[in-house]
Amino acid sequence: MPPIVPPANEGHRGLKVGYAWSFSLVSLPVNNNIIQASEESVSSLKSHHVARRSCTASMKSFLMAPKKTKRELSPDPGPGFDGDGDDESTEVKLALLSSLHPGIEQETLLDFLLAHDGSVGQASEAFKLGKRHHQQQDRRKTGIGYQQSLKQYATLSEDLASPTKKKPKSKRGTTLHLYDPEDVAEQTPCTIIHNFLPADEANDVLRELLDEAESFEKMTFKLFDNVVSSPHTSSFFVESYEEMMAQKSEYYYNGSQLTDVRRITPHLARVKTIVQEAVNQQIQHRIKTRYPGGKKLRHQSPSPWVPNSAFVNCYNGAQQSVGWHSDQLTYLGPRAVIGSISLGVAREFRVRRVVPKDGDTRTVEESDAEGQISIHLPHNSLLVMHAEMQEEWKHCVAPALSIDPHPIAGNKRINITYRDYRQRFHPRFTPRCACKVPCVMRVVQKKKENFGKYFWMCHAGNVPGKEGCSFFQWAEFDDDGNPLIKETVKYSSQRNA
């Protein structure tokens, strides 16, 4: 699961509750992530500036309890201010965007803002471009339900790279679009296999999960003082009744327990065995061909990857998305591998390398120092997120300008992330804070000084209406990623990590 993660403070990442986030919404998943307000986009909520004049109705569906600090905005912010600074809140940025595009739904504008990492300028340009393109498409339309393809969307992008073997490299402020599995393996911490399942098997599991998804829900979580809900729906599947009960009573996501945990379905279980074999092959191939000395990474488990849970996401329509996040490692351990199946509508999966900083603040430019890479995820593809992914990269599912409907799924995309919950990371073995809640494990990504170090912290305060404590403890692991049990240390502030 992807969690929703505030960017500016390592200590307040959200989780996609329910499954998991980051945006993570995600992220249950199980992700750091979950979420639906992206890490970057929501991070700035903490500044609590609310442009109340422009930012009204639909924003309330995202922020149900905004602070009331007023900030007057002129429709023309004037020279030198582009609204892209990290110190401006999402609300202020939305208000600016709204003033540039009056009459457009705030949720639509927010999606553009998310897709452009909080850059008002880029979001505005993309919106204008999209509108123009749609107008052209409208003129060409021949039938009801026609939608522009993802490939056409890709051509709108500033620098579409062709899928050549020539070492494409993403650059600051741009998006490199990859379609070829060899390029994906070369440029990102992922590998992709197209047409992964036998066609009938893919369609069967898709139908089964579309049915399940009828009752999926959005994740709701607290981000600073705001309650935010994710822009897509999800649920979490485990292998037995006992596991289901354990998930509801022993595991915590974003500080609270899941209510929607389901038994793995027959097709999900069959696909799991196929995914397991392929992912283990891919892990070994990756180690041999790409890791230094042909050896597994430090803290990576040497044991075979055995998924025992599946987080399932449903994206209904072009605008549903998951913001930037890293998946939560609390129950997976360090250097986790995740197997991700895409079914139905093709969407873009974006990744970008985390760039740590010396100081306290990071500008949009710095967080996008190497640009983004977009991996095209067609129906029936397996994406393996390798061991270097969660600690060093972030990912998101970007909103699309439009999508090609799928013959079975219509406008929906189903995503299954298979995860290996490790026994040694069961909450009975991990630190508990003063709130008596098993801690969340995170990795320092923001500051250079402790970059890559793991820590445990309280996440009880991520629940609406609850306050957490200041529990913080560095997490240590042996070479194979097993926790080294240490005496609990409490610091007065976790923000120095």
Ligand SMILES: O=C(O)CCC(=O)C(=O)O
């Ligand atoms: O939908 C996807 O492909 C990815 C979802 C995700 O990042 C997550 O569940 O953590």
Ligand SMILES: [Fe+2]
């Ligand atoms: Fe994720």
